[in-house]
Amino acid sequence: MSTNALKAYRQTRIKTASQGRLIVMLYDEGLKQLQSARDELNGTHPNLETVHNAIIKAQNIITELMVSLDFEKGGDIAGNLFNLYMFFNQTLSEANISKQTSGIVQVYDLMTELRDAWKSIEGTNDMLDKADVGGINLAG
Template sequence: MGYRNVPNVYKQNQILNATPKKLVILLYEGAIKNLKLAEIAAEEKNIETAGNALIKAQNIISELMSTLDFENGGEVAQNLNQLYDYLMTELIKANVSKQSDDIKRSRVMLEELRDTWMEI
């Protein structure tokens, strides 16, 4: 194993050994990271990079939606589903506009959600 693979191995071990709560937090962090990249790319008028980062964030939100347990999660799962649905709509709009302010609003919401999960 070369030294260049060390971060990937560390990340893989972090995921494989994570609790469900930690996995949710890691998903939020991945979406936030991609939205930060999209914001920067949008400001630099790098449309392709912004679009790719927004699509990655959308994929993560989609994954979060697919993991919701409506049977056991009740109202909390329903509320999160509505919030994720709203975020997906906003990210689609942001991908059309490529405006950093549109992207930032979604990032801030995800940061607040991540912080809430971290407090649980």
Template sequence: MSLARKTGGYSGYNEYKANEISTVSQVKLIVMLFDGAIRFLGVAMDNMTPRKYDVVNNHIIKAQDIITELLLSLNMEEGQEVANNLLSLYIYLKKRLLEANMKKDKAIIQECVKILNELKSSWEELEKKEAGQGQNAPVRPTGISITG
């Protein structure tokens, strides 16, 4: 199979995903990021038993990258206490995932997944409230900005 054929199939998908991401609210995007991190950590845990440590390493790093994006998107001025609390949680998660990756410790990853699921649930609640207000309602600052 030629390289053009391989990339051709993905270009439509990439366009679709880029369009999907560009048209969702910031809150929905944050929920999607949590979903991704949780999914990557699930793959990492699944590959610990057959000892595919290269796969474990890559997926933990992908989850860490997502957490880094969430951390960098914090608006410390507008978010104040909420942003500070999220900053502390994200730093803690990054530290624990680094430990999990070095030790290949499934229990640490499970702890991080639990925290990520709780954070995701909170953002989903905010997303429901935002959807209930309608699109014309003023959006309350969340302390996070996903704009480039």
């Protein structure tokens, strides 16, 4: 598949995804970046720039999840998610400085649990876009 066709496919997939699916896609990409950073650090000769870039990408995704929270509709759930995302970013900042995998693994494990929860909600509720689930609004 050509680069342009692949890019067009990805853009269409994002534009046509439900709000719940977009959240799962963000988690999936964040987890992919954390796995990349962890794998690189566990290699025999880790490229620290690759590790840094993967952690930064994961933090950008977490920040996107954070700013999409709707505190009016989400109440305590949105507040708890915000605090958790802040913890993720702080832990990843420390991991990026120390180049230790423990913080990456900790965030990865917690994000996996959240991703699985969103995936189960997305899979059982076709009306997710209309629901007040977790106070997340990706519409802007």
